Amino acid sequence: MMSVTSQCTPHRSSRGWPLLLALCALASSALADEASRARGLAANCTTCHGSDGRSVGEVPPSLAGRDRAALLQTLLDYRSGQRASMIMEQHARGYSDAQLALIADWFARLPVGSASAAPGVDSSASTGARQP
């Protein structure tokens, strides 16, 4: 399920409405499924790249708000080995074209913003900057 082609054009005939509503519901639920799937796949990445693709300290890099096409091409190049990496090629080989496209789309849509660092015990300040 990669694209939703259901067209919700109102028909002149009132008999068309139940079908139309059903199609709309289907389209809506299909898109919701797709969003949910993309969020689940992207959640694989956020362990290292930060919640919502915003990386504390930018290593590994943030993914939020990146250009979708460039991000997808990078992932595809990691997978093919065209782009050298230490770990990303090993991860990228675990995903299909469709999955990588969903991941790239998900992160491209997320707004750039500050990352969520875990707070130290005695203050709300990030402890992230103290280490190399």
Added chain:
Amino acid sequence: MSTPIRNTPTTRTPGACTSRRAFIRSGASLAAASAFVTRAGATEGPRARVVVVGGGFGGATAARTLKRWAPALEVTLIERDAAFISCPLSNLVLAGNARIADLTFGYQSLERLGIRVIRGEVMAIDASTRTVRLASGERLPYDRAIVSPGVEFDLAGIPGLQAPAALAAMPIAWKAGPETLRLRQHLEAMPDGGVFVMHIPQAPYRCPPGPYERACQVADYFTREKPRSKVIVLDANPDLVSKKALFMAAWNGPYKGMVEYRPNSELADVDGPARTVKLVFDDVPGGVVNVIPPQRAGAMAEASGLVTANRRWCGVDWLTMESVAVKGVHVLGDATLSASIMPKSATMANQHAKLAAAAIIDLLADRPVEPNPTLINTCYSFVDAVRAGHVATVHAYDATERTMSVVKGSGGLSREANATEGAHAWGWARNIWGEALG
């Protein structure tokens, strides 16, 4: 992927189906889907009570993810300790390569997100009344419960380690905290020329490469401060369980002559006063002794009827992380009966947490769950103060076997430990800590 998802910006007018059509045409996108979800009121998510037991990498990440993805949920997290101390990177504390304060975090961000954080001890979950029972006597009702209790040590086969005095003399330090600092103190007090003897239990145990990383960290410290000292690694397993090439390169390289590895070392007992590890066929004395005991799911899992395998681990449905034994209770992290080649790691617990969060939101909303979930693992190990290497895998749901299997061709080891990966390891840590407690 038949049709690439386009990235066309859309403007949206609410209401009519015609605008929805224009919307779909211009976007056919995930943003569109999110908007649909918003319009349906579903991003607020279902109104229900989720109680999470255990505030480690699994539990805290699950609580935070649930609240972020479904703000209408009433999420309660129960944790025994006042602060979170990260096991990953805690081996570096033994060598003076990190401070325990760098690995210690508070729960205040979760409270700010609207999660109720209770400091307390859970005795058991009573699935018949859908309540979580605390040691204080309090009972918390839930619609779905999450259990992420970590591991507890099985000392039954190690009588010499059962007395509290024995633990002071031979800290386990396999849960980061005061024991980590005590083991560091023992290493500092040991004279040059002494021997650090460690014993590794049979797999599965928490953090497969962790013991070998510990051997490297102690060797790093000895190299700098006590160069005539030795590290003896007694492994109950027939070979290194994880990252063999990486650790052998360190033991045959910078630590050559310092680290001695002995596989198939079956533990009989430990003699605290003599500081000796007693193997079935041998006694190995040391200046500092560190026995990592066999492990099983945390005690409340057993008390809640969640333990299904070898009287140790909790079997789960990999589509939802729901217990195969107790409906409505989801189990995460080290306590689970691991799928093939799935380590008991912080990354894995983090991944379990997000899979469970998504599934619980769907289940509470009466929606079908994702039929093809994917999980990844990434584990870094430091061989000295700055150089690290990784192991990685991608796991996908196998509907035939109803388990998670490694995707063919995915994953691998570092070619070598290096400083760049050391920086990646710290970055991984900051982000996985943020996912749990940010």
